[in-house]
Amino acid sequence: MTQTPGRRGFLLGGAVIGAGALVSACTSNEPAAAPAATSAAAAPAPAPAGGNDAPGDKVVIGFSAPAADHGWIAAIAKNAADAAKQYSDVEFKAVEPTNDISVQISAVESLIAAKVNVIVMLPNDGAQLNQIARTATDAGIPVVNLDRVFPDKLSYRTWIGGDNYGMGVAAGHFIGKKLKDAGTSNPVILEIQGIATLPLTQDRSKGFEDALKSYGFSVTAKQDAQFTVESGTEVAANLLQAHPKIDAIWNHDDDQGIGVLAAIKEANRSEFFMVGGAGSANAMREIQADSGVLKATVTYSPTMAASAIKLARLIAQGKGMSDLLEHQVPQSITLASETITKENAAEYLPLGFES
Incomplete structure (x- = not known):
């Protein structure tokens, strides 16, 4: 990778x-x-x-x-x-x-x-x-x-x-189940990758795709953000502009997720939920606060x-x-990829890294 x-x-x-x-x-x-x-x-x-x-x-x-x-x-x-x-x-x-x-x-x-x-x-x-x-x-x-x-x-x-494929599977199951439980049909699901050419990124995307299939869902659009805050902001802004309605987003990386969340806040969008990736302490605190779109992150510790x-x-x-x-x-x-939510964020927070 x-x-x-x-x-x-x-x-x-x-x-x-x-x-x-x-x-x-x-x-x-x-x-x-x-x-x-x-x-x-x-x-x-x-x-x-x-x-x-x-x-x-x-x-x-x-x-x-x-x-x-x-x-x-x-x-x-x-x-x-x-x-x-x-x-x-x-x-x-x-x-x-x-x-x-x-x-x-x-x-x-x-x-x-x-x-x-x-x-x-x-x-x-x-x-x-x-x-x-x-x-x-x-x-x-x-x-x-x-x-x-x-x-x-x-x-x-x-x-x-880490288990890159497993990260995608964990994110896909969280998103798929949440949308299925809500009765959402034909959801708009976006994926913000890290570096698209890396095998690790491709494994994550494949796991995500495979898990979503089990719910009858697929990725609507995806774009890579190079694992940087700046690219995260730019890519998220472009995707938000291109999709007036979104149901869910999976962002592969909590570091670039700082930029993604900044773009979402700037656009004043909140009709969807988001899952992060890696397990940063920043993301866990955001999930604990439950005051924004970030509802979970899947670990790659x-x-x-x-x-x-x-x-x-x-x-x-x-x-x-x-x-x-x-x-x-x-x-x-x-390593196993764990799903961190509001319910278990306190348990995992000591393991988080600062973005």
């Missing part, structure tokens, strides 16, 4: 819980029992002294990600750093974040030269960073591939990321970065996930 500031996900499902991922302060991606402060602001709690979390062999974890010019990406970097601080046996070696492919390649080369024990990498573009990841792997340095996947499975030891650090530590120390029978960390872990 050239993937530039791409995106996002949230709570860990199934096997990931065994990794202790929910104990981390990742937004993604994040402890359900955390207090009211958001994970991006909360100090990391010490890891429990027992089992896999007990101090073990010292490991150096290299970390590389895009520039933190987006709320979700910023939360990725913070979640990773905070998770590393939980362990006395982890040295966290982060290289300068960048949106330049060649600069990220050079940065990862420096981690390989430093002979770190393991590398956690969220590539700007999985295809273009594939070779450097393979170089690290061939040099005996395991790579934990975060979010945007490398096309060559030999380039990474473990992948962890940055806490995945904290979980990636935990997995990298286990891999480097030759450990598996203590709650599983297998001796090794799984090769692939997909």
Whole structure:
């Protein structure tokens, strides 16, 4: 998901819980029992002294990600750093974040030269960073591939990321059920994507389309907004002008959603409801207030970065996930996409990231 500031996900499902991922302060991606402060602001709690979390062999974890010019990406970097601080046996070696492919390649080369024990990498573009990841792997340095996947499975030891298709399915079911329960026929449903050319965006759109079909509905119009506030405002304004009557909108990204909501407010439109994407704290507070069109958001939590650090530590120390029978960390872990509404926003707010 050239993937530039791409995106996002949230709570860990199934096997990931065994990794202790929910104990981390990742937004993604994040402890359900955390207090009211958001994970991006909360100090990391010490890891429990027992089992896999007990101090073990010292490991150096290299970390590389895009520039933190987006709320979700910023939360990725913070979640990773905070998770590393939980362990006395982890040295966290982060290289300068960048949106330049060649600069990220050079940065990862420096981690390989430093002979770190393991590398956690969220590539700007999985295809273009594939070779450097393979170089690290061939040099005996395991790579934990975060979010945007490398096309060559030999380039990474473990992948962890969000369920983009599942995000679309969750949004589609929320919208479809709400419209069906209201007895709405032939609804006007709009979709505001992130970056249309990215596989992650295409997966989200496909999930949304498939879920809506089960209610006999389809997307009336869609346009991409590049994951930015400015484009969110512009795209939403254009769609609002083109459609004098709207029943529902799904916006893929809560960061760009700030611009989308600004355009809706400027147009003084309120005849429809909207679903967001990613699970930002801003969106959750808006949903809690229930004073506007935003009624839900589907998660794609940055806490995945904290979980990636935990997995990298286990891999480097030759450990598996203590709650599983297998001796090794799984090769692939997909986070579940949760639907956040007014009813459960308070529970998820500690996991949100600030846009």
